[in-house]
Amino acid sequence: MSLDEYRKREFTQVGTRVRRPDGVDKVTGRAMYGADATAPGMLWGRILRSPHAHARIRSIDASAALALKGVKAVVTAADFAVPEDDFTRDVQDNCMARGRALYDGHAVAAVAAVDQATARAALKLIKVDYEILPHVTDVDAAMQPGAPVVQEGRVQENVPKGFSDNVTAHFEFGHGDLDAGFAKADKIVERSFKTAATHQGYIEPHACLASVTSDGKADLWCCTQGHFYVRTLCAEILGMEASQLRVTASEIGGGFGGKTTVFIEPVALMLSKKAGRPVKLVMSRDEVFRATGPTVSSSSDVKIGMTKDGRITAAQATLRYQGGAFPCGTTEFGTQAAFAAYDLDAVRTYGWSVMTNRPKEAAYRAPGAPVAIYAVESVVDELCQHFGLDPLDVRLKNAARKGTKSSYGPTFPDIGLVATLEAAKAHPHYKAPLGPNQGRGLSCGFWFNFGGNTCVSLNVNTDGTVGITEGNPDIGGSRASISLMAAEELGIPYDNIRTIVADTSSLGYNDVTDGSRVTFAVGLATIKAARDAVRKMCARAAKIWGIDEEAVQWKDGAAVPAGPNAGKFPPMTLAEIAAVSAETGGPIAGHYEVNADGAGVSFGVHLCDVEVDRETGATKVLRYTVFQDAGKAVHPDYVEGQMQGGAVQGIGWALNEEYIYGPDGRLQNPTFLDYRVPVASDLPMIETVILEIPNPGHPYGVRGVGETGIVPPLAALSNAVSHAIGLRMSELPMSPPRILKALGGS
């Protein structure tokens, strides 16, 4: 009954802005991140990477490197067995090229040595004989018959003939009669768009410390969004049993989806296994850009028909995503998300997955949705402009709501889009005056959200405090939110609870910290684990009082007798029950395990004002407001933080960030100097308005909030810039050279 979890209640602790439990560690430099761990006898690993976009590896000669004093191991693809299933093989081949280097930066060999200088020197002694092959990095070029084929034999059966073998998958979603719908339109706009690949840009490069012993046991310390999944992948790649590999998640210095897989971890484990010593492997920023997942670049066509009073009659989108040198996992999400904000009689989206000689894409915050919705929301804006209609009124007129059959299939339960649009309309920002060369843009955003496998233990300590053991790396304050929900349920102070992220040997499997799932799913499991502990504490009180368990209730942090035959006993607090637990049956703990569904979808609306400098082409964001449905904001500071952080990543995507490839297929800007993420001086304050339309699938109504915030900025900025300069922009990023070019052409 996943949609019957929510019960309206008055909260006493959920919704307050408490201090996070890891705060002091993080402001004093004590928090231990991926690169901060050491081990006795530790070696330093380093990876040699292909300088070519596409090359056959004829041979690798590491004899000179191995002969260098201080070098303890060299690893290449030859050290790994070839996995049978495509998925694991792709992950492994991305960690270490097998036979062919598929992109600039692809790992080809690794060394472990006594120090970093020796490891660096050893890499220079490894001789790789490359046969350079033709390459392709552009999504449209890669689809053409005759394009250099990145990998043979990866085309799914439903892909129509006539394309390059780089086109691996085709998706189609929608319903209704498009032709009839377009025939009813007073105006049809059809436009094409392109977006550049962007990187998650977490400030902490990937890092790990691996230790494999001669009896086949291994420990791995790493920065990851999901250490249980790291264990699964590494155990498969190394041919180990999961029980013998313990993975501990360090504090994580940002992920945004990019740390949901492995890049260096299997290599570090293999180096440690061969060297017989612990090995630390830390990526440089150059390696992060060249060899870890950016998101897709895209090319798309959108066609929408509208009546003159603003009703959308039909909508169609074709989305082409390249996800690097392996089959792209993002296309389906984008294809489903494109028109999610609209209640449409006739809608169709087509998605195409394309391989190119670029690094294997990784998830990036609402993967696929930002670029799809950018194209859709740009065309909706153009239609509003054409008819002189208010863009919020048009969105309200066509908004998906409870009962709408979504463009990707399911019928929506309670959703917050209309409330979010109305909040934007009522906000002073929407009516604020604009000056010359300034423009205002807006866009809807959407993300599905996810639940997934979750396991929580809640231990009642004998001193009346509570420890919670959960298995999802805390990427933005989740330990505080989890403790808050437990405090609410148990009726004890937040400060009496400590939540820790357990290693893989201490808890059942937990899915990755992704899909905006943690506050929803771990929160749900925590509440249920607390209820399990409450049941047990009520039973202990019943035993002490000599009454039936059913005659005891939990109220305000204490067991109380209830009902006609319960008798009169003073309440027993959690601390009082815990103190005598040894005499009433032993330790008290609550548990809950679930594969959670019922994660409510999340909608948002962003409003932004920009000013464009017509001489330099630079765009200044003047004002920015985010409206988003959080279901219930457990810790409002960190909900606002997700909204603000997502918005700013989207602003970077819209205005500056882009992977730039030269004709040689090499990435030209693998530094933070040349790949320009937003800095403090680029931005205004990011105003936030949290809406709370309860998710029926969560006991407190919580919806995930992490991803939706990155979806609207692309179109909101593009629409704002288009209004400011009086020209419709259709390519991201809208960097100064691109805006100058557009202005010059007018």
Added chain:
Amino acid sequence: MTKIHVSTTINGDAHEFLCAPDETLLDVLRNRLSLTGAKEGCGTGDCGACSVTVNGRLVCSCLVLGAEAEGAEIATIEGMADGDDLHPLQRHFIDGAALQCGVCTPGILVAAKALLEKNPDPTDEELRYWLAGNLCRCTGYDKIIRAVQAAAAEMRGA
């Protein structure tokens, strides 16, 4: 490579170390002295996660050689709190939720403290330009700016 012997002061304590001529101050702090509060986000001076002060001057420690620390006074995040008493900046970062993942936080705190020592009452714009060399990918900077201003106000009142 022959190593260089360096005598320096870090957070008020005397330290000696040996380092290679091409070894950065950041690598020395992290790998030789176990002061891992300074982070390497880029190694090219673009992200500010390794910010420390050398003789009062804010620097990216990835762009300073360990050998340059000879005779210098170095301050890192590990020396910002006075025992159990957090610096007002540290306190306001926690109270104002000015961090999410926290990996940029040590560098931003060191940089903000250096600004407030020169300019106790910065405008938001001065603050944003001062911190433009410190990348944060999580917060969008909003709560960072507010926390620094709250700390600055408290420090001016103190």
